[in-house]
Amino acid sequence: MSKKYNFKKDNFCVIPQAIxxxxxxxxxxxxxxxxxxxxxxxxxRYISPFETMIGYxxxxxxxxxxxxSQYANMAFETLLLKLQPVMEKTTGLKLxxxxxxxRIYKPGDELKRHKDRFSxxxxxxxxxxxxxxxxxxxxxxxxxxxxxSVNLKPGDMLVYKGNILEHWREPFKGKDCAQVxxxxxxxxxxxxxxxxxxxxxxxGLPSWFKR
Numbered sequence: 001m002s003k004k005y006n007f008k009k010d011n012f013c014v015i016p017q018a019i020x021x022x023x024x025x026x027x028x029x030x031x032x033x034x035x036x037x038x039x040x041x042x043x044x045r046y047i048s049p050f051e052t053m054i055g056y057x058x059x060x061x062x063x064x065x066x067x068x069s070q071y072a073n074m075a076f077e078t079l080l081l082k083l084q085p086v087m088e089k090t091t092g093l094k095l096x097x098x099x100x101x102x103r104i105y106k107p108g109d110e111l112k113r114h115k116d117r118f119s120x121x122x123x124x125x126x127x128x129x130x131x132x133x134x135x136x137x138x139x140x141x142x143x144x145x146x147x148x149s150v151n152l153k154p155g156d157m158l159v160y161k162g163n164i165l166e167h168w169r170e171p172f173k174g175k176d177c178a179q180v181x182x183x184x185x186x187x188x189x190x191x192x193x194x195x196x197x198x199x200x201x202x203x204g205l206p207s208w209f210k211r
Contacts, residue, residue: 005148007091010139012160014150015090018083018126024154028129028178030075035068035104052206063111069103073180076100077203079126080182083157087122087184090159095122095184099198099207102180105133111169113143116162118191119198122184123162127152131174137167157182 007013019027038055041047047054055070070076080097088095098119116123125135136147141164150158160167162183185192197203199210 005139007159011141011165012137012139012158013090014152015086015157015159016153017155018086018124018157019079019155021153021155024126024128027075027079027180028154031070031073031102031104031128031178031180032176034070034073038068063114064103064105064109067103067106067109069101071101071207072099072200072204073102074204076102076180076182079180080184080203083124083182084184087124087159087182091122091186093122094187096187096192096196097203098183098185098195099200099203100180100182102128102178104130105172105177105179107173107175108171109169110171111135111167113166113168115164115166116183118163119185119195120162120181120183121186121189121192122159124157124159124182125152126157126180126182127154128178128180129154130177131172133169133172133174133177135167135169137165139165141165 005013034054055068057066058069077100080100084095084097132151134149134151136149137160138145138147143166185195
């Protein structure tokens with residue numbers, strides 16, 4: 001992506017070094033270790049396969065099946081608040097924080113073309129580390145178009161209107177790639193206040209706390 005995009009005009013943009021490379025690497029190592037701990041505990045039958053507090057492999061995930069993921073990791077939910085002022089400055093909007101989702105992608109993973117749900121009205125994907133893997137986004141809002149390829153370095157963040165712009169990734173050819181998604185609502189959008197924290201009492205809670 002050689003052209004510089006502006007969120008207010010194009011509905012998406014890139015924030016280089018939204019967090020430092022050092023912090024991105026720390027979070028990448030932290031989340032990778034968490035995956036390792038989860039794998040070991042499951043193999044040793046120390047925790048139930050239905051336990052989701054330290055992640056899970058969601059076989060029913062329509063987007064990326066059988067890939068290590070976590071909804072509302074507490075470190076990432078803290079990052080959601082840390083970057084909120086940056087997000088508000090970038091978008092020119094007052095935002096309500098909703099939730100985070102993170103994945104460590106594996107070889108062959110593919111993110112099909114899609115648009116997101118209401119809680120992802122103002123979305124980001126932030127590269128934590130691993131092998132390069134471009135994300136494609138279509139700024140026109142039309143479906144089936146060629147799209148713009150965006151390559152993020154660790155610490156870089158793509159900001160976009162997730163429920164308006166179609167986005168996707170081609171099959172992953174690397175070893176692993178860790179991304180965290182931060183999701184917000186525009187405070188002026190109808191229903192956004194009632195939807196805050198993705199309808200949980202507060203941040204950091206699993207999805208089954210939704211009202």
